[in-house]
Amino acid sequence: MPSSKRKRDDPSNESLSFELGPSPSTGSIGPILVSFPALQAPKDTPFKCYGRKKAKKEKDDDGEKYDRTLVVGEAPAVEFISNEEESKRAADAGCRYLLAVRDPRTSKIKILPTAKTPFILTRTVKALKSVAPDDAPSGLAYREARTALGETFGTKKAKAAIRAQERNRVDVGAMQGVMQHVVEGIDEKAEGLLSKEEAKDLADSARLVPPFSATATDPADIYPLNDIIPDPEFKALNIAPIEENLKDNGMLPWKYCQWVNNHLRRMGQEEEKSKGRKRKIKILLYIATMFLFRRTINHPKGLEKDTVYEKMNNVPPIIVDGLLSRFTETTRGSSLHKFTSAMTTKFMAYLLALCLRVDDFASNPKILAEDLSMSVTNINAAYRSLGCKLKTLPERERASRGLSDSLSDTKFAVLVAPVQFPTARKGKRT
Structure with a gap:
């Protein structure tokens, strides 16, 4: 309802x-x-x-x-x-x-x-709004708070790490009183250190190369000839038999040195005698003598001086004495002359410096590598230690040197003035 x-x-x-x-x-x-x-x-x-x-x-x-x-x-x-x-x-x-x-x-x-x-x-x-904001906590305050938390709630391993870190931390406040004495001690010791230029001069003087001029602008002046071949040894070289063989197109006596034979044969084919021909023949004769000396002295146990005289009977004694004094070492209490690794490096530097002078400061490493029974890589390294640059020669320069076009891809060791020695590599090679 x-x-x-x-x-x-x-x-x-x-x-x-x-x-x-x-x-x-x-x-x-x-x-x-x-x-x-x-x-x-x-x-x-x-x-x-x-x-x-x-x-x-x-x-x-x-x-x-x-x-x-x-x-x-x-x-x-x-x-x-x-x-x-x-x-x-x-x-x-x-x-x-x-x-x-x-x-x-x-x-x-x-x-x-x-x-x-x-x-x-x-x-x-x-x-x-009137309260200034708090500054951000400093690194020291943050480190102290973190250390306190670690010591309170950390594991045994974390606490041990904190204690080790505290032991290794230097107290800066304690060092403030002695900091001036430390700085003065460093300055006093640093006075005996070499400058960059002095260190470079010291490193250059320790190089196993002939005496050189770092300021020479002509390659012929970098390694003076009388610093490589002493004047008494240079005067003792007798080139009359070689000139007679060149005149009569006779056989050259050095079967183990094709590089020297090729240069002498090329000089014998020249119609006109070039300027400095006798000087160049003397240098070639000394290079051939160095080849003979290397084959003679390269004995693992070393050789007596009389044995070297006997094997190099056709070489003047003054030259043999000079080679022994410059390129061999004797131990205390022994008269054996050894051809050590350092002396081998020095010998190669002197030999290649003479070869550069004969080749007008552009040598082909391949021919010398065959005569020395060494790899081209090692010969190139020896040329670089002298300050040479490995590069191909342009067509005009090959023509002026009388080189064939087949050598267009061959890298020659070219000595450039002023001389620049290779720097030591830093770090691992990638």
């Missing part, structure tokens, strides 16, 4: 309708959405929106003149202000927000477009 009491109107029986609200007019603020991370503002907190006026060229497509960039609210204890960077990050998420407002009298829900971006607010406590 129907009740006699008056009932309220049932809202479920009312029909709802939606209506799209108008866009904010030019210059108006319109509804704004804000977010309060980790803190909720009181309901009675007043908020204001501030904007800067855009220039004409900055107007949006819809003709908007104002750029709403700042939302500010103030409560009795806290201030709120929008964070532009965080708000832009939220806008870049791609979400667009709308507000729906229901009117209970008309049962209409009005959809209101909001601002383009939600505003993310940050807070500032008023009571803390």
Whole structure:
């Protein structure tokens, strides 16, 4: 039966309708959405929106003149202000927000477009604004705090590592009193150290090469001849038999030195005697003597001087004595002359320096490698120790030296002035 009491109107029986609200007019603020991370503002907190006026060229497509960039609210204890960077990050998420407002009298829900971006607010406590922020902890304070935590809560292994680190740490405060004495001691000891130029001169003087001139601008002046062949030995060389053989086109006596034979044979084929011909023949004779000396003295146990004289009976004794004194070593209490590795390096430097002079300071390493029964790599290394550069000769230079075109790809050892010695490599080869 129907009740006699008056009932309220049932809202479920009312029909709802939606209506799209108008866009904010030019210059108006319109509804704004804000977010309060980790803190909720009181309901009675007043908020204001501030904007800067855009220039004409900055107007949006819809003709908007104002750029709403700042939302500010103030409560009795806290201030709120929008964070532009965080708000832009939220806008870049791609979400667009709308507000729906229901009117209970008309049962209409009005959809209101909001601002383009939600505003993310940050807070500032008023009571803390006058307090200066603490400085970042120093490295020492951080290290002390970390050590205290490790000693309190660390494992046995961590505590042992902390104690080892403390033992190895230098007490700077204790060093302040003696620092000046340490610096003075270093300066006093450093006075005896060599400078860069002095160290270079000392290293050059220890090189197993003939005496050289580092400032010479002509390759002929880098290694003077009288420093390689002493004058008494040079005068003792007898070239009359060689000149006779060259005159009669006879056989040359050095079967183990084709490099010398090729040069002598080429000199015998020349119609006119060139200037300095006898001097060059003497140098070639001395080179052949050095070849013979190398074959004679290259004995693992060494040789007596009389044995060397016997095997080199056709060589003047003054030359044999000079070769023995410069390129062999004797141990204490022994008369055996040994051809050690250091003496071998020195001997090769003197020999190749003479070969460069005969070849007009551009030698072919391959021919000498065959005569010396050595690899081309070792011969090239010996040439580099003299300051030579390995390179191919251009066509014009080959023609001036009388070399065939078949040697266009052959690398010659060329002595360049002023001389530059190779530097020691640092680190491992990659």
